[in-house]
Amino acid sequence: MDVQTVNANVSRVPFFRFLNFEVRSLDSLHAEAEMTFDDRHIGNPIMEYYHGGIIASFMEATAAIAVQPDFADVPAKPINLTVDYLRPGVKGPLFARANVTRKGKRMASVSVLSWQTDREKAVAEGLYHFLLV
Amino acid sequence: MSDITQKKMEQIAQMWNARGKGLITHMALEIEEVSTEGVRVRMPFNPDFCVDAEQSLLHGGILTALLDSVFGLANFVAIEGVSTMATLDLRVDYLRPARSRADVIVQAHCFRKTRHIAFNSGSVWFAGHEDAEIARGTASFALTRGETSLFDAMKKGKTS
Incomplete structure (x- = not known):
């Protein structure tokens, strides 16, 4: 699955267009994406921080792509998630890297890291489960 | 609603309706009920938040x-003297596919507050x-106590 094809799929999903991100790299167990900052992503309008829900949504989208990059109709079905917020997401690009820790016949477990200028300074860390049937 | 002062209600209304930019404005949230026992909020259907071409299946992330x-609103209502708050962690279970063009209703409350931390839970369903239930969530928030309220900080603008 090449990145161009995946991004073409991404651009067909209304909510993914709302998030405004692009997949940067992809292999069988990982996906990395970059989201462009927009005013509609703001949670704290004074400090212009990303809304925590937008960060979680972007991480969920990246995780779903790592699990099923070739989704035809809708992205992989999420079961649940937990997110740890480690630093505020400031105005600027946000990155996410999803790592499929286990992919079985029915379920997949994915861990996602999100950062801005320095990968070592995570903005958030999340665990996502998907139903594959 | 009797346990909420009129002043606080006005602050909440201003804070949510007059901020002008950001996700909360885009979600066009309407507050239906507010008390220290909990809050109920309505999000009108928005096709931007869907994942399918027919635009009738909401993305889980928007429910999160x-x-x-x-949760932030519930804390603001339930806790006095909070200057700022930040989400520490969040867990959401997606209980059903969110397939409908109906408005979304969220009911949330703060079930425990300490000096530094607030604990929340909430449920989501389609109006009617x-x-x-389509989703259920729990979260914890780190609170910063202070004389300057969140609302005052917002009014004054970026000072820190």
Whole structure:
């Protein structure tokens, strides 16, 4: 699955267009994406921080792509998630890297890291489960 | 609603309706009920938040964002003297596919507050389908106490 094809799929999903991100790299167990900052992503309008829900949504989208990059109709079905917020997401690009820790016949477990200028300074860390049937 | 002062209600209304930019404005949230016992908020259907071409299936992430926002409101209402708050962690279970063009209702409350931390839980369903919960979430928030309220800080603008 090449990145161009995946991004073409991404651009067909209304909510993914709302998030405004692009997949940067992809292999069988990982996906990395970059989201462009927009005013509609703001949670704290004074400090212009990303809304925590937008960060979680972007991480969920990246995780779903790592699990099923070739989704035809809708992205992989999420079961649940937990997110740890480690630093505020400031105005600027946000990155996410999803790592499929286990992919079985029915379920997949994915861990996602999100950062801005320095990968070592995570903005958030999340665990996502998907139903594959 | 009797346990909420009129002043606080006005602050909440201003804070949510007059901020002008950001996700909460885009979600066009309407506050239906507010008390220290909990809050109920309505999010009108928005095709931007869907994942399918027919635009009738909501992305889970928007429900997560909705819960996060409404937890913040519940804390603001339930806790006096909070200057700022930040989501520490969040867990959301997606209980059913969110397939409908109906408005979304969120009910949330703060079930424990300490000096530094607030604990929240909430439920999400489509208007008219209270018996078919589509998501449930729990979260914890780090609170910063202070004289300057969140609202005052917002009014004054970026000072720190």
